[in-house]
Amino acid sequence: MSRGDFKRAVRFIRKRLHLHRKQFTLEVGRHLFENIYRSNRAYYRRTGAKETSIAKIVASPGVKVSATTLRMCVHVYLLVTDHQAREPDLPIPELPIWSWDGLWDLEGDPESLVIVAAWAARRRIPMNLIKAVAEIVFPYVESGGRLEDLLVGEKATSRVDTPYKRAKRLSGMVIKWLSEGPRPSKQARRQILELIEQIEREL
Numbered sequence: 372m373s374r375g376d377f378k379r380a381v382r383f384i385r386k387r388l389h390l391h392r393k394q395f396t397l398e399v400g401r402h403l404f405e406n407i408y409r410s411n412r413a414y415y416r417r418t419g420a421k422e423t424s425i426a427k428i429v430a431s432p433g434v435k436v437s438a439t440t441l442r443m444c445v446h447v448y449l450l451v452t453d454h455q456a457r458e459p460d461l462p463i464p465e466l467p468i469w470s471w472d473g474l475w476d477l478e479g480d481p482e483s484l485v486i487v488a489a490w491a492a493r494r495r496i497p498m499n500l501i502k503a504v505a506e507i508v509f510p511y512v513e514s515g516g517r518l519e520d521l522l523v524g525e526k527a528t529s530r531v532d533t534p535y536k537r538a539k540r541l542s543g544m545v546i547k548w549l550s551e552g553p554r555p556s557k558q559a560r561r562q563i564l565e566l567i568e569q570i571e572r573e574l
Contacts, residue, residue, distance in 0.1 A: 389467075396468050400448025403441060412479075415445065447471040449478055454488060457481035464492035466501075473502035476509070483508050483518055490522045500569075503562040510559060516544050523569045541567045 372380075407424050408415040418424070425438045450471055451463055470491060477484040487508065491501045504521045512518055519525060520537045545563050 392468055396444045396447050397451060399441065400444035403445050404448055412449070443468065443472045446475045450474055450484060453478065453481040453484055457485050464488045466492050467498070470498045470501050473498045474505045476505040480509070486518060490525060494524050503565065507559045507562050511544060511563070514544055514547065516540060521566055523566060538567055
């Protein structure tokens with residue numbers, strides 16, 4: 372077997388594994404959401420974190436899947452559904468399954484989800500940064516910030532905007548939050564600071 376044949380075989384197998392994993396995740400997520408959670412998002416939000424139903428499934432002989440994986444399946448199914456509802460003509464961004472799960476804090480906000488998912492796929496953003504951005508979108512935008520400020524590596528959307536101005540807005544928001552008290556959480560403030568550092572490295 373030539374080196375070229377070997378590389379093609381490896382690429383083919385990896386692609387098939389990715390496609391089967393994605394199909395499995397969406398099919399299982401849909402089944403659980405429709406049959407365990409009654410196709411009701413409010414009900415899932417109240418009960419999804421609890422492991423009663425999922426624990427019973429995982430404990431069943433022959434189901435060699437963790438509770439974490441089953442919860443992830445539901446998350447990914449709901450997020451992909453949100454994305455398709457918002458942008459039915461756009462292809463679903465090619466993200467690893469765990470990266471999709473990292474976007475869970477954007478569930479119910481399809482407009483932000485579409486933007487962040489496209490950025491993550493385009494820039495090949497690591498899962499931990501995807502999760503950090505998703506977790507602080509709501510408090511940051513609610514406080515007057517721009518979603519684009521959080522997308523590390525993206526160019527400014529306006530001619531008058533610059534990476535420096537974006538970093539200044541981010542740091543200004545952190546100062547505002549710190550002066551106002553316990554909003555957002557310590558974890559969110561830490562993540563904002565990490566994002567500022569990454570953006571400053573791009574200046």
